[in-house]
Amino acid sequence: MVLVDLELQPFLLTSHQVWFRRKISAAFTPHLLLPPASNSEFTEMAWEGVIGAVDAARESKQQVVETEHLMKALLEQKDGLARRIFTKAGVDNSTLLEATNDFISLQPKVTGETSGPIVGSHLGSLLDKARKHKKEMGDSFVSVEHLLLAFPSDKRFGQQLFSNMNLSEKALKEAVQAVRGGQRVSDQNPEGKYEALEKYGNDLTELARRGKLDPVIGRDDEIRRCIQILSRRTKNNPVIIGEPGVGKTAIAEGLAQRIVRGDVPEPLLNRKVIFLITYCLSHVNSLVS
Known part of the structure; x- marks a missing residue:
């Protein structure tokens, strides 16, 4: 050498x-x-x-x-x-x-x-x-x-x-x-x-596919309304508002379960529902504009 x-x-x-x-x-x-x-x-x-x-x-x-x-x-x-x-x-x-x-x-x-x-x-x-x-x-x-x-x-x-x-x-x-x-x-x-959603959120559709979500009862109207809004070409962002514990997350879980079952319009087939962990947002400020 x-x-x-x-x-x-x-x-x-x-x-x-x-x-x-x-x-x-x-x-x-x-x-x-x-x-x-x-x-x-x-x-x-x-x-x-x-x-x-x-x-x-x-x-x-x-x-x-x-x-x-x-x-x-x-x-x-x-x-x-x-x-x-x-x-x-x-x-x-x-x-x-x-x-x-x-x-x-x-x-x-x-x-x-x-x-x-x-x-x-x-x-x-x-x-x-x-x-x-x-x-x-x-x-x-x-x-x-x-x-x-x-x-x-x-x-x-x-x-x-x-x-x-x-x-x-x-x-x-x-x-x-x-x-x-x-x-x-x-x-x-x-x-x-990379994979920001996977790192800072939970894939509800994957949890539904694995049977990890409980059945959603009594929220059919709200879930159906979300599906209608999501299926629009414009103004297609539903907002679920309510006090803690009234069942907002249950509506999202019910939507995820319907997507997995194929019980949604064609534009929503094979889509994902991601539950964003909001307290992590302070760590990803650079990802949000």
Whole structure:
């Protein structure tokens, strides 16, 4: 392995591998060790994953930061987008993380003083692939889903991992599309906006489909009136007003049950009724205009 001094021989650097010989204090942030990537081109969650990859390599006493370290960092993000996408694809995140840790444990370790983690060629290639996915999807920043979509092309780790998990590239793309819901990455914090209704509301139609709702009795007129209003072409927003405990939620549940039974006009078939948890609105002000 040849170490290149940034200050003396910058012309020897490639787009995938840049090494620092300078001793860097632990107080400096890890992103100084990852020149092939800049936080200005990544979303906040994606950049946290890149930084987390450096930490994962350090914790494992491995000098080369590679794709397996990035996967570990993404899987360990609390309420992370990667976990939501894998869940949507039918993959168990705990099993995925265990397989990733097993792979990391097999990699060479270093002892003694080193110049700090360096970028592996496979990770550099994966970041380039993620940038291509960003461009193809018409996004402004590299997000977590772009990183995940690059893993099927990773011959070092990603291909074998997904093969062992029976996760195809097609299934991964479908999961990404389902979670994104047609949204575009136009700022550096888009991940929190994905599946906002699922995160901050309850799907009453799904609960009705699973038999989790009690039968609604004595509210036929109100439910029928809601259906009539919802079926209009204009002015189709019913508002149910009443004191707490008079049965407003029961009307919404009754509507959800009728949708599941197919006892609604065609425009309402296969629609969803979402019960928004209003006290969560303070956490999603950026989603409401």
